[in-house]
Amino acid sequence: MAEGAPSVVVRGGKVVSGGRARRADVALEGGVVAAVGPDLAVPPGAVVLDAGGCLVSAGLVDIHAHLREPGAEEAETVASACRAAALGGFTAVVAMPNTDPPIDSASVVADVRALAAGAPCEVLVAGAITLGRKGERLAPLRELAMLGVRLFTDDGTGVQDGGLLLRALEYAQGLGVVLAEHCEDASLSAGGCMHEGAWSSLLGLPGIPAAAEEAMLARDLALVAQTGAPMHFLHLSTAGSVELFAAARARGLPVTAEVTPHHLALSDAAVAGYDPVFKVNPPLRPEADVEALRRAVAAGTLDAIATDHAPHPPEAKDLPFDQAPPGMLGLETALAVSVNALSGYCSAERVLAKMTAAPAAIAGVSVAGRPAASAQGGPVVAGAAAHLCVFDPAASWTVDPASLASRSANTPFARTTLVGRVRHTVFAGTPVVVDAELVC
Amino acid sequence: MSAISEADAGPTHPDQGVGPHLISIADLGASGIAEVLRVAEAFAEVERRSIPKVPTLRGKVVATLFFEESTRTRLSFETAAKRLSADVLSLAVASSSVQKGESLRDTVETVEAMGIDAIVLRHRASGAPAQVARWVRRARVLNAGDGWHEHPTQALVDCFTVRQVLAEAAGVAPASLGVSCFAGLKVLIVGDVRHSRVARSEILAYRALGAEVALCGPPSLLPSDLTGWGVSVEADLDDALGGADVVSLLRLQAERGSGTHVPSLREYTAGWGLSAVRMARLAPQAIVTHPGPMVRGVEIASDVAELPSVVVTRQVTNGVAVRMAVLFLLLGSEVALEGLGGDRG
Numbered sequence: 001m002a003e004g005a006p007s008v009v010v011r012g013g014k015v016v017s018g019g020r021a022r023r024a025d026v027a028l029e030g031g032v033v034a035a036v037g038p039d040l041a042v043p044p045g046a047v048v049l050d051a052g053g054c055l056v057s058a059g060l061v062d063i064h065a066h067l068r069e070p071g072a073e074e075a076e077t078v079a080s081a082c083r084a085a086a087l088g089g090f091t092a093v094v095a096m097p098n099t100d101p102p103i104d105s106a107s108v109v110a111d112v113r114a115l116a117a118g119a120p121c122e123v124l125v126a127g128a129i130t131l132g133r134k135g136e137r138l139a140p141l142r143e144l145a146m147l148g149v150r151l152f153t154d155d156g157t158g159v160q161d162g163g164l165l166l167r168a169l170e171y172a173q174g175l176g177v178v179l180a181e182h183c184e185d186a187s188l189s190a191g192g193c194m195h196e197g198a199w200s201s202l203l204g205l206p207g208i209p210a211a212a213e214e215a216m217l218a219r220d221l222a223l224v225a226q227t228g229a230p231m232h233f234l235h236l237s238t239a240g241s242v243e244l245f246a247a248a249r250a251r252g253l254p255v256t257a258e259v260t261p262h263h264l265a266l267s268d269a270a271v272a273g274y275d276p277v278f279k280v281n282p283p284l285r286p287e288a289d290v291e292a293l294r295r296a297v298a299a300g301t302l303d304a305i306a307t308d309h310a311p312h313p314p315e316a317k318d319l320p321f322d323q324a325p326p327g328m329l330g331l332e333t334a335l336a337v338s339v340n341a342l343s344g345y346c347s348a349e350r351v352l353a354k355m356t357a358a359p360a361a362i363a364g365v366s367v368a369g370r371p372a373a374s375a376q377g378g379p380v381v382a383g384a385a386a387h388l389c390v391f392d393p394a395a396s397w398t399v400d401p402a403s404l405a406s407r408s409a410n411t412p413f414a415r416t417t418l419v420g421r422v423r424h425t426v427f428a429g430t431p432v433v434v435d436a437e438l439v440c
Numbered sequence: 441m442s443a444i445s446e447a448d449a450g451p452t453h454p455d456q457g458v459g460p461h462l463i464s465i466a467d468l469g470a471s472g473i474a475e476v477l478r479v480a481e482a483f484a485e486v487e488r489r490s491i492p493k494v495p496t497l498r499g500k501v502v503a504t505l506f507f508e509e510s511t512r513t514r515l516s517f518e519t520a521a522k523r524l525s526a527d528v529l530s531l532a533v534a535s536s537s538v539q540k541g542e543s544l545r546d547t548v549e550t551v552e553a554m555g556i557d558a559i560v561l562r563h564r565a566s567g568a569p570a571q572v573a574r575w576v577r578r579a580r581v582l583n584a585g586d587g588w589h590e591h592p593t594q595a596l597v598d599c600f601t602v603r604q605v606l607a608e609a610a611g612v613a614p615a616s617l618g619v620s621c622f623a624g625l626k627v628l629i630v631g632d633v634r635h636s637r638v639a640r641s642e643i644l645a646y647r648a649l650g651a652e653v654a655l656c657g658p659p660s661l662l663p664s665d666l667t668g669w670g671v672s673v674e675a676d677l678d679d680a681l682g683g684a685d686v687v688s689l690l691r692l693q694a695e696r697g698s699g700t701h702v703p704s705l706r707e708y709t710a711g712w713g714l715s716a717v718r719m720a721r722l723a724p725q726a727i728v729t730h731p732g733p734m735v736r737g738v739e740i741a742s743d744v745a746e747l748p749s750v751v752v753t754r755q756v757t758n759g760v761a762v763r764m765a766v767l768f769l770l771l772g773s774e775v776a777l778e779g780l781g782g783d784r785g
Binding site (some may be wrong): 273274 | 521543545563565566568570571573587588589590594634637640663664665667668669711
């Protein structure tokens, strides 16, 4: 989209960089940031985006989204997910490999990239650690790494066989890639459909104990210590996980971790009405865990906020609770939900850092891994790629599942009023969302 | 008594927001339970007539949708509906479109489109009746047992039966006791509480009526977190029996996976089965209930099951009157209870 990108001036906002904001306009030219400074002149013919009262940040980067294509196009397509992402302020999303067929071969990587051509955000493809995500044999990690795949995960399940994961960590060293784990010991979570605790006991629903996540996290941290290979931990959800992760970080292990907006915003009490829209994996946890996650984000222990955007069509969520698939939408609400949930814990500027620079670095697409003119995640300075998210922290809106860009409607925030909304999104110099409407 | 969980801490039972339905005992509260017991006494009297039938729900249609096998609950609901002169539609899931992949929601909408007034639902999934109650337009939903969650009419039957026995012992009419006879009553629930919908409903009902409830079972078969339940846990059945006024035995639910929660049936029976020796520890006037079906030789010894203080048969008999009361209260509010003449039609 950079070619023929118009001249754009984002005027009147506060530019966020490194967790701080200062009043500045941003001029974009030919797909890169031309200038950042107060009261920039508007060249003739330039598009002016009003950012009065807004935070102007690098475009958001989601390192955890289920685009569902190929295989479940009734739930989402790469195109519909990218429109949802743009509305949510994202200019890059990592496509999780649990598609059908899974992303475990060069051809499926190429397919998904082809589907993303012309989309209003960049799609980065993650590969599976094991063939078919079956946890039996390694996927062709080297071949996919040479195609530019940076993250590998069997997300949806964890790699149950610790010996196999150890081989994967050893084999991947030198490839410049990161293995990402969905921590869930299947022998502890089997049959469960919500967090095991007071609510599951009362509701008579089989539980997933916190230990299912923590046991696998502890095992994986030991494997990282053993190999020195880097690992990323997906959607940590318990106070115990935060503690284990913080200790590993303190020991200097090369580990990163993410948390989802829904685990920061909702507790297991939301399941009380048996609405499967609140069924998700890892499950919503008790308030004490939610509190620990919020504190861990504020303290910097958890690196990134990632959506785990997981669309499901209505018929899949209209089933009895134990039969419905886990997962909830996230892309279009992630920033507002995170800012709202973390209000009183950390600033919106800090939340933006957790959704830009930090995830871009984990995905290998920050300025450390790419030329500035094509990097994601900021900083917003002259010469940087013109990927921007303009967030109005005062705009109040009510989430209407029927009017989302996603093909599915399974948002847990239906009819919730959120304060703060993505006003404009600029991808590669082109405004793709203006005044909260898609223009591409 | 030990480890009493605070009734006012942690989760409270969710308000299903479905007032016209009976999903949980929490939908009734103490006053609702008292009303069901009062109306059930009137219907118990009807049942003793030569033609035990009243025209109260004539023209109403009650559908029983059982997605899980049942003998007594289904027969009991259908008998109750027929004695109230309602028409009964009975969906046999094994021969229905459910076998062709029809979803629960579509099945319910199809059944409702036939103009039915009440859906009596049993489902192996906890929460299914609460979901169905959100999907229906005008039908009332009665929970006939959902997963591990609740079986509210069974708990009402148990309360009704306990009051009946207490009234007989006191030589008074059950109705004259109201629900004051439950205040301070010591109820001991024994066995697989974790997988038991009967236990969850009984606990809510007995607690609402002021009884003291204790649980006793293998810890692996108790719920993992009892915050908010307002019950105590007894470690030793032999110690607990002596103080109990009512013992509610639960079935070991092998089909719900409880088989892996204890080493063997033999070990379960040795620790938590009601043997003749244990029976002797009970106070002479104590009452033993069981929701059925009983597994003799596991949770109760065969000779103990035959003792008069074991009121299983009475529970089955009372089931019809109690379910008549529930159907009447949900469907027949425009009909005066006083107008319960015999069927003169």
